[in-house]
Amino acid sequence: MEARINRERLWHTLSELGLIGRSPTGGINRLSLDAQDLLARSHVHALMLEAGLSVRQDEAGNLIGRLEGDCIDAPAVITGSHIDTVTEAGKFDGALGVLAGIEVLRTVKELGVKHHCPLEVICFTDEEGVRFGIGYLGSRAMAGEWSPEWLKAKDKDGISLNEAMIQADIDPSLAERAARPAGSIRAYLELHIEQGRVLEDANLPCGLATAIYGYRWLLVKFKGHADHAGTTPMALRRDALLAAAEAVIAIEKLAIRSGGTATVGTLKLSPGAVNVIPDEVIFTIDYRHSSIQALTEMGQQMETTLESLAFRRGLTVEVSETDGATPVTCSEQLTSMLTEVCGSIGIKAMPMVCGAGHDAVAIHSLTEIGLILVRSKDGISHHREEWSSLEDCSDGADILLHSMLRVAQKVLK
Numbered sequence: 001m002e003a004r005i006n007r008e009r010l011w012h013t014l015s016e017l018g019l020i021g022r023s024p025t026g027g028i029n030r031l032s033l034d035a036q037d038l039l040a041r042s043h044v045h046a047l048m049l050e051a052g053l054s055v056r057q058d059e060a061g062n063l064i065g066r067l068e069g070d071c072i073d074a075p076a077v078i079t080g081s082h083i084d085t086v087t088e089a090g091k092f093d094g095a096l097g098v099l100a101g102i103e104v105l106r107t108v109k110e111l112g113v114k115h116h117c118p119l120e121v122i123c124f125t126d127e128e129g130v131r132f133g134i135g136y137l138g139s140r141a142m143a144g145e146w147s148p149e150w151l152k153a154k155d156k157d158g159i160s161l162n163e164a165m166i167q168a169d170i171d172p173s174l175a176e177r178a179a180r181p182a183g184s185i186r187a188y189l190e191l192h193i194e195q196g197r198v199l200e201d202a203n204l205p206c207g208l209a210t211a212i213y214g215y216r217w218l219l220v221k222f223k224g225h226a227d228h229a230g231t232t233p234m235a236l237r238r239d240a241l242l243a244a245a246e247a248v249i250a251i252e253k254l255a256i257r258s259g260g261t262a263t264v265g266t267l268k269l270s271p272g273a274v275n276v277i278p279d280e281v282i283f284t285i286d287y288r289h290s291s292i293q294a295l296t297e298m299g300q301q302m303e304t305t306l307e308s309l310a311f312r313r314g315l316t317v318e319v320s321e322t323d324g325a326t327p328v329t330c331s332e333q334l335t336s337m338l339t340e341v342c343g344s345i346g347i348k349a350m351p352m353v354c355g356a357g358h359d360a361v362a363i364h365s366l367t368e369i370g371l372i373l374v375r376s377k378d379g380i381s382h383h384r385e386e387w388s389s390l391e392d393c394s395d396g397a398d399i400l401l402h403s404m405l406r407v408a409q410k411v412l413k
Helices: 007-017 035-050 095-111 137-142 148-152 161-167 172-178 198-202 240-258 292-312 332-345 390-408
Strands: 054-057 063-067 076-082 119-124 185-193 206-212 214-223 261-263 267-270 280-289 316-325 349-354 369-374
Touching (some): 007 035, 007 095, 035 095, 076 095, 095 119, 095 185, 095 390, 161 172, 206 332, 206 390, 240 261, 292 316
Parallel strands (some): 076 119, 185 369, 206 349
Antiparallel strands (some): 214 280, 214 316, 261 280
C-alpha cells in the first residue's frame, strides 16, 4: 500500500493554527510580525520540533524545519509557504502549505523512508505584503533579492518594517544573509489552495500549475481642489473622486481587454465631509498577467489613462509602483513528475495557470519550482468563508509527499 500522510493529524493542525488570530466574526488576522503572527510562528516552531525536525530561523525570520537525508551535503528538496494573512482571512491560505509540509516530513520520518537529499519545510516571513505593502519578504531574502529600502516601509500605525523586525528579535541589518547559495536547493515544491473556482468547475480535487501570474502594485494619488458642495458649479469643479471613479471603470475595461486581472483594493479620500468636494483621493491598483509583455503593456496603458483623466479634470496625478513580481513558468520536468505521481497514487489533477502569487515566484530564481493546487469551495479566498475539504487537502499533501521523495531519491534526472 502506498504511503499516505495522517489526514486527521493534518486537519487537526489546520484547525488548531486557525484559532490563532481569529476574530469574533470568524476571520483570521495575522499581519506579518504582529503579535498574533509571532504567536503563530512560535506554534509552527513547536510543531516542527514535535515532528522530529531540526529547526532554525534564518536572518530574514524564515522558519526552517529540516530532515537530513543519506547525503548531508546534497542539495535540499524544499517545500513551504506562509502563515501571515490578509485581514479577516480564512484558515487555509498559506497555512496548508506549511502544515502539510511538516506533516509530509513527519510521515517520512515515522515510516523510516530512505531519501538521498535532505528535506526541508519553510514557513516564510510576510508573503502577503498587507502590513508593509511589500510581498514575498522572506522568500525574496532567501533568493538573494533583499533590499534595505524595504526597512523604511511603514504600516498604517506608522511602525516601520525595521522596527517590527527588531520587536520580533530579528536583526534587520543581517536580513540579506538569508540568501541561499546557488546549488543548495535541488527543487522547490509548494502546496497551496487554488483561491479560484477552476478546479471546482472541473470537479477535480487538485491542479498542477504550469505558470504563475506576475503582478504590479500601484499607488495612485489624484489631487484637485476642495470646494463648497453647494456653491461650486459642476463645470468648475476639480473633483478628485470623480477622476478616481472614472479610473476604476477604465481599469476594469483595460484588464478585460488584456486578458489579465486588475483590482482597486483600497481607496481613501479627503477631506471626507458630506458637503465638501474631495480634493485628494489615494487608491491602489493590483494588476496581473501570465505574460510579461502583456503585464508591461497594461502598466503603460494604465498610466496613460490616469494622466489623461487628470488633465481633462484639471487635476494632478502621481503614480508609483510599490511592489511587483515577474510571471514565472513552472518546471516542465517537475510538472511532468507531479502528473506521474498523481497517476500512480490515483488522484485526479489537471494542468492550469495560477492567477495568485506565491513564494514559489521568488524561489524560482534559485531552483526549479512545482506548484500543487487544491480545490477551493466556491472559489472563495482571502475571506473567512474560505474552505477546502479534508479530503482535498489530504490529496494535495499526498501528492507533495510522493513528489518530494521522488526528487530526494534521485529519480528526477
